[in-house]
Amino acid sequence: MTLATLAAGVVQVVGGVLGAPAIVGLIQHLKARLQGRRGPSVLQPYRELRRLWGKSGVTPEPHTFIYTVAPAVAAASTILALLLLPIGGHGPDWGLGHDALVLIGLLALARFAITLAAWDTTSGFALMGGARDLMFSVFVEGLLLLVLVLLALPLHSTDLLSMSHAATLPEVWSRPAHWAAAVAFCLVIVAETGRQPVDNPDTHLELTMVHEGPLLEYAGRELAYLQWSAAAKHWIMLVLACELVIPNPVSFAAQVAVLGGGVLLLSVALAVCETVQAKMRVLRVPLLLGSGVALCLLGLASWFAGGGG
Amino acid sequence: MPLHSWLPRAHPLAPAHISALMSGVMIKLALYGLVRVLFDWLAPPGLWVGITLMAVGALSCLGGVLYALMQHELKRLLAFHSIENVGIVALGLGASLVFADIGQPRWSAIAFAAALLHALNHALFKGLLFLGAGAFAKAVGGLELDRLGGLLRRMPWTGATFALGAMAIAGLPPLNGFASEWLTLQSLLHLGLASQMGVAFAGALATAALAGTAALAVYCFVKVIGLVLLGLPRRAECAQAREVPVGMRASMVFLAASCVALGVLPGLLVPTLAALGPGRVTLHEAAGLNIPGTGSLPTLVLALALVALVGALVRLARSRRAAPAPTWTCGQPPAAGLQWTSAGFTKPLRLVLEALLRPRRELRVIASSGVVEALAYQAEVPHLFDTLLYGPVSRGALRGARIARRVQSGSLRTYLIYLLALLGVLLALARTGVLG
Structure with a gap:
């Protein structure tokens, strides 16, 4: 194992498990500043997690073991998804491979567990959010797969490491297919992390919730798992964007610097986007994602117009 | 699709074990015929045959799962899922033909193996789901989704195996449905990377269609598990349901175990299946699926890691005391009548796809002197292939017969x-x- 792989492994675990809540904190903080408020500190999510960790739970009646296991399943599949991510084009082999489709499958498993828990409590608010989340996922997964086709074109592989390597090739700068994938991936980020205009993460009105809805009945450590998973999903999506979409330098150290800067920049972009954009109607979101699909197909056409591989 | 109209009608009438055989074996006979004709007698059948097969497959899997989502009867819903899964198999077979035609024998063999593996997996989990449906029908009589509920507590064995089968058919890791859908998706995605523009577009569109199908299947089986197994019983029979006898349980447990085994060790079977395909390609045997051009799917490690992590996290969370409290429903106690329905859960999608599905609804308000006395509401999602294709065709045929008479x-x-x-x-x- 080379030093770079080892360092990548450390970033995977430390950045993903410990650093992810800071992204959410940063976005919240910046958003408050942009709106002229002082806002909570960047470390607020950590404080909330600590508070939740010390609290006892609440088990709603009725419930079955599915309600109890769901937060653990969501957190476990998110942890495994973290370990598949490339960091600076490297990543230790945890025995899990580095396949993009496996990562999507793990995220789907987390979503399945959370929405099933919503059914288990019979809470109408939870199901409202769950049903919307599943409806979005149909369009998000279709779009995400098209983005992956575009990003896999240069090296003919869905291995995240080689896809990340493809982003270091100098010619990606001049390929419209790559930029189409970049724009479409931005839509995927917004939808998957539940940010405006798709979903409003700061809402306290149950009727408008999407991703928070199924979390309503949870408390204590189980809620801590779910909140951490939501934060870790930000990390996963932003790191994927930086590794696969942003053109990267070749050397490992420079790549890690680009990764850090990219995650920071994208967090700022999300905060700005949330400040200037109102939440859109739930039923219009598929239209937004559909425009991403059209863009991807244009990108594919441009690939062949440019002479292919 | 579009020659599928009989299937959702036939399944609810057959007894459960016959339904299990129907979807497991009978439907596969048609696929066997297709494989024999296309891969043996007509080989090589040409590019357009493969592309057509993929188009029919994509239509079947998207259409099948979409209509499955709109069904309110369990066996009818499962029948539509048979259409979906045969569509996935057809996608794999079509991709295999196209790969053979553009000179990629290795991927052709992989796509072929994916199709066969999915056909086998479908027989297992669909058999399991039909047996489970039969057990529920025996215990409570009637499989209207909106009149079930809470059965996991009354029937833990049937419930747990049914939930496992539902996870498998929804294509979630680490079960067998994920392994074969992963393999099919990989072959379609690599078709999207081909150097011929038409083939690449067909591959990319089929990839997106299959991804959408997988997400819709998750949506559908979240609904099924939620309505059948979780929540409060919506009928007195559900509240007093009895677990079925050991013989019925044993067959379901066996099928569930096979789903897990094929999910964890698909790599032992795939090389054999690939060798059957065109090109006679040999892949090396391992527990997981390690195919060049992919990041590999180490199913065994994935499954073990998932189970271990979930176990550890549950233990950590359970070390705290938890107080019971009724679910918050704005102050009133949770009641069976307040629970969500099948139509309610799928409403967001129905609204989004209104132009495509054309749902019919009717609201009648009976009011006398300004006071609403009664409300009557009816809604359904008509099967468009029936109303727009088979209806006119059969009416035309009858009219023709009348003239001929x-x-x-x-x-x-x-x-x-x-x-x-x-x-x-x-x-x-x-x-x-x-x-x-």
């Missing part, structure tokens, strides 16, 4: 005249040399 008067003399007239016409034609 006029010729048959039933009198012998008329028929003799027909014969003489025909003879005369034939003689005349022979004389003029038309008949040679």
